[in-house]
Amino acid sequence: MRYNFGQVNERKFSFVAKARYFFIFSIIITILGIGTLAIFGLNYGVDFRAGSSVDIALKKDLSGQKDAIEKYLGDSGFGKPGLTVGSNRVTLRFNDVLTDAKEKELKAGFAEKFDKGASFEVNTVDTEIAKELQTNALKAVLVASIGIVIYVSIRFEWRFAVAAIVALLHDAFIVISLFSIFRLEVNLPFIVAVLTIIGYSINDTIVIFDRIRENLRFAKLKTSADVANVVNESIWQTLTRSINTVMTVVVAALCLLIFGSVSIKLFSLAILFGLISGAYSSIFIASPLWLLLKNKQKPKAAVKSPAAS
Template sequence: MLSIVITIVGILTLGIFGLNYGVDFKAGSSVDITFKKDVSSQKAAFEQYLKDNDFGSPGMTFGAKRVTLRFDDVLSDTKEKALKAGIADKFDKDASMEVNTVDVEIAKELQGNAIKAVLIASIGIVIYVSIRFEWRFAVAAIVALLHDAFIVISLFSIFRLEVNLPFIVAVLTIIGYSINDTIVIFDRIRENLRFAKLKSVTDIAKIVNDSIWQTMSRSINTVMTVLFATICLLIFGSESIRLFSLAILFGLISGAYSSIFIASPLWLLLKSKQKPKANVKSSAAS
């Protein structure tokens, strides 16, 4: 039910507002400014300076000694020099500034490559799982993967968080983590099936349930270990990786429960539709 709610709200926000793309995926300039002193108390003054000097109201991430500005338009050389001179004059003469610019064509290429990366990874996983296990496992696994990726995308759309290249890296990392957790459960299901005497769908359901419980401690230990590391990155890490850490955090939680509550029950549903063999009778058939 939680997944359905997040998915529906995510579809609505994506349809109405879309994603909040960073400079990596749209034309514009990103300016990273590093100060030698603490300027956290000067945020209002900094915003006013930008408005007064015709820089508009760019997106801003304001830290103690680091400020990141995101302009929708590409800054000209004149604007860059004026911004650097103004910062040195008004805030910190020892501040350093780095400007990264993306034009329209590069932004479109990055978007296309990001989509291709996710699709290729998903197709590769389907092929591998189909060969290693069976097609029902592959379908269940890919549905769980798409669920995890879309939950993260939905949450970023709902909360209007910035989507940039580290976000794509986070999604691919989540896919790898989620499939690993899912495969562990699927492998235990397959092992238990080898020695089971199946007479009905209820027997298969019991095997799935037992397999989940047999791997539960491993799943909990794994997710908690990675979760602690991710929370530390989120709290103590720099501004540049904060959204990456947040995306990983969303994906970890989603991936942990999708392997148990989505992938495994979906495989059971597909398996229950299989035509009964001589030694396995579907409860529906009986």
């Protein structure tokens, strides 16, 4: 199907004409994120720091006894570990590795005082393993990003690849910053969520890029304003698909967040943050950024696009 790109449709919102404001907004969010990470850092879970994690499956409902559990732990010499209490599960996060004697004492004391039918799962991570997991997590994100750059460069061109990777890093950084601001625990499921977000975001971005490439084949391009018009029309043509896709996945992620177990709630929350950020970057950041890069190869006498004005 061929489209007429001869004139800009003034009745439609122009994504490229307003791109400057979206870029400024994203830059502000990025600066705030850097500030929060510099001041607060990340709240690493046991997966990324030395310590022990104790997951207790309950036969009784202890959701109203969080204070009693905290008092018991303090009186028994276990200090103040991270504590999450659900209707059928209690999760403890210790900054230090529990010795065998302490582990047995915890199991026996908790079972006697709160729930004799409780079952325990203890996971311990030492300092070396924690550092290795941190390194491997960074490698996973880096390798995924490099793979995406190579794929997009081969399928499209390097400008599309640069725009795509900037959008992906934007999405990942937004999620990381929000977890830092709200002091949410960063663990291995969080890394899985970030990689999932990267995969979802690049898929949404590629759909728009593919439409831009297709429309460029049929458009008569004389000035950079014509290219801007193609980009704007391409975003509008894929907008319904992008919104429908993100809303469908948001509903699924919300259900996991509300009805899922405690162990996947933070994963679901990270996915929700990433879905919103991914939809925003695919529509408002990636394509206008490609246009900005594309215009850099134009002669100086060429008419500037709305995104560059």
